[in-house]
Structure formats: C-alpha cells, structure tokens
Amino acid sequence: MVSLSICLIALMAPKSTLRSLSLIREIATALARCVPAIDALVRQRDNLLRERHHQRELYLDLLVKILTNVIYGDPSMFPGQSGFDPKLRDIGGDWPSLGHTMVGVARLKNLKQLTQRTIDECIPGDYIETGVWRGGCCILIRGILAANAIANRKVYVADSFAGLPPPNPERYPADADDTHYMAQQLAISLEQVQANFAKYGLLDDQVVFLRGLFQETLPGLAVAPFALLRLDGDMYESTIVALTNLYPRLSPGGFVIIDDYGTCEGCRTAVTDYRRDTGISAEIHSIDGSGVWWQRPLRHRESISESGAGKSA
Numbered sequence: 001m002v003s004l005s006i007c008l009i010a011l012m013a014p015k016s017t018l019r020s021l022s023l024i025r026e027i028a029t030a031l032a033r034c035v036p037a038i039d040a041l042v043r044q045r046d047n048l049l050r051e052r053h054h055q056r057e058l059y060l061d062l063l064v065k066i067l068t069n070v071i072y073g074d075p076s077m078f079p080g081q082s083g084f085d086p087k088l089r090d091i092g093g094d095w096p097s098l099g100h101t102m103v104g105v106a107r108l109k110n111l112k113q114l115t116q117r118t119i120d121e122c123i124p125g126d127y128i129e130t131g132v133w134r135g136g137c138c139i140l141i142r143g144i145l146a147a148n149a150i151a152n153r154k155v156y157v158a159d160s161f162a163g164l165p166p167p168n169p170e171r172y173p174a175d176a177d178d179t180h181y182m183a184q185q186l187a188i189s190l191e192q193v194q195a196n197f198a199k200y201g202l203l204d205d206q207v208v209f210l211r212g213l214f215q216e217t218l219p220g221l222a223v224a225p226f227a228l229l230r231l232d233g234d235m236y237e238s239t240i241v242a243l244t245n246l247y248p249r250l251s252p253g254g255f256v257i258i259d260d261y262g263t264c265e266g267c268r269t270a271v272t273d274y275r276r277d278t279g280i281s282a283e284i285h286s287i288d289g290s291g292v293w294w295q296r297p298l299r300h301r302e303s304i305s306e307s308g309a310g311k312s313a
C-alpha cells in the first residue's frame, strides 16, 4: 500500500522535484517504519473502545439488577403472592415490595437494548414512558443516556402519580370491568419517584415529569420527535390515548414498547384498534409473554394523525 502510494507520487510529481531514486527510497523506508506505529495506535484505540463498552455494560447490567432488586430478592406484594421467586421476577410476574420497577428483568433488558439501538442507529428524539409506578424504567433510560455521555436528549416521565383512573365505560367499553384503579399499591407520589431518581444520581434537567392523567397531559405536550415510546398504562383508555397522541411523533426507525399486551385485554384491544385504524403492519415482537415491541418503519405507509383520543373499542 505504502509502496504503491510512493510509486504514484513518483509518477505524478514533476521530475524536477524528485532529486533521485535514493530520495524516493528514503521516503518509502520512513513511511514503512510508520506503519507498525499506526497499527499500534489503531489497536490501542480499539482496546479503549472495547474497555469503554465493557464498563458501560457492567454499569447498565448492575442497574437492571438493582432496579428489579434481584440482588436482595425482596418479596412480592402482589395480592395472593408471597416471597421472592426469581422466575416470576424475570418475567415481571410479581410486584416487588422494594424494587423500583415491576416490569421484570426481561422487559428491562429489552428496554436497555432498544434504547441503546436508538443511540447507535442515530434515531433522533426523546424518550417517554406513560405509566411509571416507582420510575424504574425511566431511571434505566436516563442511566443509558448518562453511560453514553448524551446530554441533548430528555426522558419524559408521565403518570398521575396517584394510580389509575376509574374506567369510563361510555367512551371505552373495553375498560368496563377494569379494577386497576382500586389498587392503592399502584399510586406512587411524584416526590417518591423523584427521590428514587436521586438515589441513583440521575435526577437532573434531562428528566421531565408530566403529572396528571394522560388524557390531560399528552394532547398539549409540545415535544417531538420521540425515539422510543414505552406504554405501561394497563387499560384500554390509557393505551389508546398514549398511542393517539405520541405515535405520530415517533421518529421513523423509532420503537414502541407495549408492556401489558399479553396480560391486559383492554391494552391489547387498544393496540389492535390503533394499528388497524392507522394501517400499521410492522411486525410485533414478543418479549416475555406480556411485553411486546415494534419498530416504526423508516418509510411508513401508515395514515396517522393526532386528531382525537382514539375510538371506543
């Protein structure tokens, strides 16, 4: 390669500047001596990148373990359950009494993987979770941004911070029998969620709290685009309102995660209705039997607008 370059230089340069063949040989020898040094620099840079990647993964894997509290294995507080079952914690099948998320290890790892993809694949935008409970998923996203030294993207944390609303069966018949609103364990205050972020050193102005019902906070939200949406509101209404208001702002190539698709019928019906009504055909990927995700195509043929809050099931 080097000698080829030298030959080209020799051929292209005016003859007057090439004093002698020995001069060319000297240049070639000097350049050849540089090659091992350049190779060593490239190797050093690759090692540094590998080491940085390893450190990032160590931090984020530890974050997943702490947020789900598989470290100390706190008992479930889901009605009728007791003790710590690692298999249930893995698939988000319990409510940790102390852990900062109830989505479980598999869905948290999925969130980590898709958030990292938005960074690696330069999918523009912010992040939002609708339905945050103790805040664990949003804490993980903020941690991923920190681990990648990203300061120009925000995490939106949307919740009533007072539990789920009672159903509105006139408008959303699919929610008629929903009883989530009665679960006081699902009502975590804004102050408590902020305190949880602070415990990880991740409470700063890249985290924005949207307090109130989604039907009140999302329609007027002046934020776009999003790189990733994580919807975890359990009910038909909470899911359709989030999809209607947020999906049109999702970047092409961005991801939407639906936490309760496999376990809450109202949520699944809302997703089916929204996808059908807007012509979304992107493949749905299963995570662990409950959570699913899909990627908004880079070129989309959907007919999507932000008008209204979805139709009734």
Ligand SMILES: C[S@@+](CC[C@H](N)C(=O)[O-])C[C@H]1O[C@@H](n2cnc3c(N)ncnc32)[C@H](O)[C@@H]1O
Pocket (backbone or CB within 6 Å): 100, 101, 102, 103, 129, 130, 131, 132, 133, 134, 135, 136, 137, 158, 159, 160, 161, 162, 163, 164, 165, 186, 187, 188, 212, 213, 214, 215, 232, 233, 234, 235, 237, 238
């Ligand atoms: C199952 S929890 C979310 C779990 C959480 N993603 C985690 O990581 O553990 C459901 C949350 O959604 C909130 N929620 C559901 N529907 C809502 C709505 N329409 N408006 C505001 N908050 C809502 C509840 O207050 C609750 O915090």
